[in-house]
Amino acid sequence: MRPINCGIALLVFSIGLSSAALSETATPDRVENFRLLDHDHSAHELYYHRDAKAVVLLATMNGCPIARNLMPDLRDLREQFGDDVEFMLINSSLQDNYETISEEVEEFGIDFPVLVDDAQLIGEALELDRSGEVLVIDTSDWSVAYRGPVNNRLGYETQREEASEHYLADALTAVIAGEPLTESRRGAVGCIINFPERDQKEAHAQISYADTIAPILKERCVACHVPNGIGPWAMTSYEMIQGFSPMMREVLRTRRMPPWEVDTSLPEIHASRGLTVDERKTLVHWIEAGSPRGEGGDPLLEVKPVEPGWPLGEPDLVVEAPAFDVPATGIVEYQYPAIANPLDHDVWVRAVSIEPGATKVVHHVLVGTSEREIPVGERRLDAVFENYLMAYAPGAESYVYPEGTGVLVKAGGQIHLQMHYTTYGREATDVSKIALYFHDEEPTYNLRQQVVVGYDLEIPPGDARHEERAYFEFDQPAIIYSLFPHAHYRGVETRFDVHLPDGSVEPLLHIPRYDFNWQHSYTLAEPLKVPAGARLVHRSVYDNSGANVANPDPARAVPWGLQSYDEMLYGGFFFRWENGTAENPVHDETDFQIAQMYGALDDDFSGALTVDEMPRQLREPFKAGKLTPFDADKDDALSHAEYRAFVDYRSAQRAKQEAAEAATKNQAETGTE
Template sequence: MRKIFAFTASAFALSALTLSAEASPTYVDNFRLVDHERVSHELYYYQDAPAIVLMTVTADSDFSVRAIEALAELRDEYAAEGVRFYLINPDATETRTEMSDAMAAAGVDMPVLMDARQLVSESLALETTGEVLVINPRTGFQLAYRGPVSGQVDGRGRTPYLANALDALIAGDNVEMASVDMRRGDSVVLPHANTSLHQSISYAEDVAPILVERCGGCHVAGGIAPWELADYETIQGWAPMIREVIRTDRMPPYFPDFDHAGTFYSENELSPEEARTIVHWIEAGAPRGEGEDPLLDALEPLPEWPLGEPDYIVEVTPFDIPATGILEYEYPTIPNQMEEGRWLRATHVRPGSNQGVHHVTSGYIQNRNAAVDEIEGNLPSGSVGSYTPGQNPQEFHEGVGTYLSPGGAFRFSMHYTTFGLEETDRTQVGLYFHDEPPELIMRSTVIGDSNFVIPAGEENFHITSYTLFPADAELYTLYPHAHYRGKRV
């Protein structure tokens, strides 16, 4: 049976309690989850907090509502101390809308982290609603307390276990983990947490096919990723990092909101089942198992031009990247040498320096003096392709194109970063044309604002930008881009 541990004498001691047999983790690994308001939260971002409080809730648990109200009182009391308070919903069947309604009914404003994959809930060994975990960032995200918001009522009143734990951490005391039995609460169901079954996950039949399908576009010879899906030994070596980037949802780099109905073009996200398969296999020790290694011949090296030889190649002005320093954006303009207008159907931006090119955006400067021929009116500028690490060639939908008038020019925004070595970038842009004019014109525009100052210490500075559509339009692509200071779009 699991026994309680106690804080040192400078904090408080607990009476002897017997807990469940399920072992609790000592430390909490990094994770990232989106809350019921669609805001992303990553654990390691809050390493400067004196404590992080996490409580299990579900929308259909009456006990959760009462526990939320009790926790909210403590949140208000400790807000000035910098303690972070969060709720976590481990029920994969509940939606954000249901959780929002439950929070509104409770009259409490507190982030509810939605753990649809249940990987975080499994690693925390969550068992009941209303269970509180206190994490100590100052000791490597060690668990300092596990149990209810407050203890059982006895002759001396209700013991404020959670408040005592927070007081100890805020004071900087040496705190060991303390556990208090949960006498109440609704059970948390984690149907995939049976670790004995994880040993049966097959590398050859279950894991490798997912890696090829979801990761093979970048982790291949000639791809943008820093290593290749070469064989089992490679995957085994990268296994801890693979687990980390799945738990923080950094890989695959695809971030649409799947809580909305409908499907996405070129969808490349891991399903909850696929994510669990890979992580459970790694947590089981990443066993090789039986069968041939599918990675040995699953992926062919990427050709220079995956869409075939381009109809026209734009040579971007070479740029010498220094070994160190912060670089301003470069805006090279390249004249269009084509003598006739063409309709663009696909582009491929191929950086000359994979490490030095952070991103590329583009536009086309139409020649306003040229005859428009069959094209009515003046066309706005259109993109001739963009690039971020991991981005594949861009093909327009059938019947859609961007017009490039003769005598115009290509204009690029080049963002370079230093990486410790000098290198010359020679980015190329391959263009592919329609044989006939398309039905729809593809236009692009930037919806953004660069004229603002974030106040010192402001954690959630919100900016609204807009554009006015002159006519009905069909939206094909959204390209959020805000670097490290951006946290939500």
């Protein structure tokens, strides 16, 4: 896991290098890689389609009759060339946005992704002029093989019943065959797209580094790009920015930085780390103008190195994990060290910081506590979740709990860690430290953590868009504070929604481009109240195809697993019970864990576990009739209440057995009968 709190940004199509300063390195008509979100906020990357023979981009805008009329032609071409060609639309118009484009898609039944070029940087670079114009990009060298109309069927206020010239079809046939086109450029008809910044090169050269550019960088990027920071280079002067400007332009236009992509149409996220559309445009246009220095001082000279020490100040308690030697290569199994809790009194924790000893090998750390000492030989896998405190990953070293909340840590017992190490070619020894900060007085509320999890994953080989889902159902009113989605190398998109008892759905968080290397905790700007019976639903999309360059093995059916070569559906969240307080917790741990299990296994979301959905240890006993007495409604499934009755019965039987064993032992020791 690698959450982060700074950078530059993600999402773009680009072609060539358009500034005079950069033009010497440009390849004419070569389309550089890009990523854009479509009308549903799903991410699309151009070079992802390297296995296709060609990519077709059709410029569109809402309300353009020619673009609308071209949809049947484009569908016919997709039917004809679909195995070899990827078809997409791109909307760069100023007057359209995600909401209005989605409405257009719905109204006219458009079944192609419509890429939203909200900053117009891609349309500018592609030199788009009118909706209805189509580009054919040859993936063998990413050149624009054809630019022009789809065919000659449509004109201004006129249209033929059938086309007599099929320009796009002819171009695709030639590209797929590897043959030259007889005519690669044609004038297109359509609605003119306004690109007001396209002719503002002189104005872009007047953008102030001192007053405009440096302040954006200080606000959005310097937190990481600082001496001793997580960034690979430090933004400490104009000269540094000038030297890295071409690279900045690339990551801005592809939106690799900052590594933060959130669907902004959904509830606001606290301390959002992305660039605004205007900031992105300003930075790119300034760089394309040659990164002029201009007049004024250099605000970046004020940037200071990250000082050693705890970011939240002096902790109330610091504990040190046992030293662990990480080899130079290979896979390291998860480690579960336990640290004796040195406290002789109960405390309420208000914040946590984790400092890894060897940052290059510490992938993530989970920390929690237990009231008892768990022996080395006993399974510690789940001990960290008995009283969970936080998760660390680079860039997310600290967590300050919501105001008025805390986590009770009782005296004695142990502090448990889950350590995930990754090798990097050199041996290293890690000694991580955990810092705890305490409330002076008992907080009002007990902060709780739970996970929406799916254990029964099986992602088919080669599947590029496999979706898994699970839920957690609240049995009483709750307030949700933050969300943490997690998957591995095949995870590409993730969502959280709230399904309300009345059947309505409230989208809560959507990450269009999930990246295993940059994982974040998302704190809601306004905590969300949910009623009893509401379900927090977590969904993730996995790309197990060869087009996913991070995929360890596209030929493998991928199961659930802790190691990164397997996968997870894991949606952590912090919340509190609305009616609970520190003095009156209103918390039933058994129901709490049953709810997690149900959400993990209830594939059809029916609220009851059928035989095929049950955990393996219950399937055969249920089939054999041993659990049917608990199936009160005789529907061949176990509801929450029915399974709770079984759990209570089993607990009572276990208690009787333990009491009998204790009595027998006592008799043997005392000689009584």
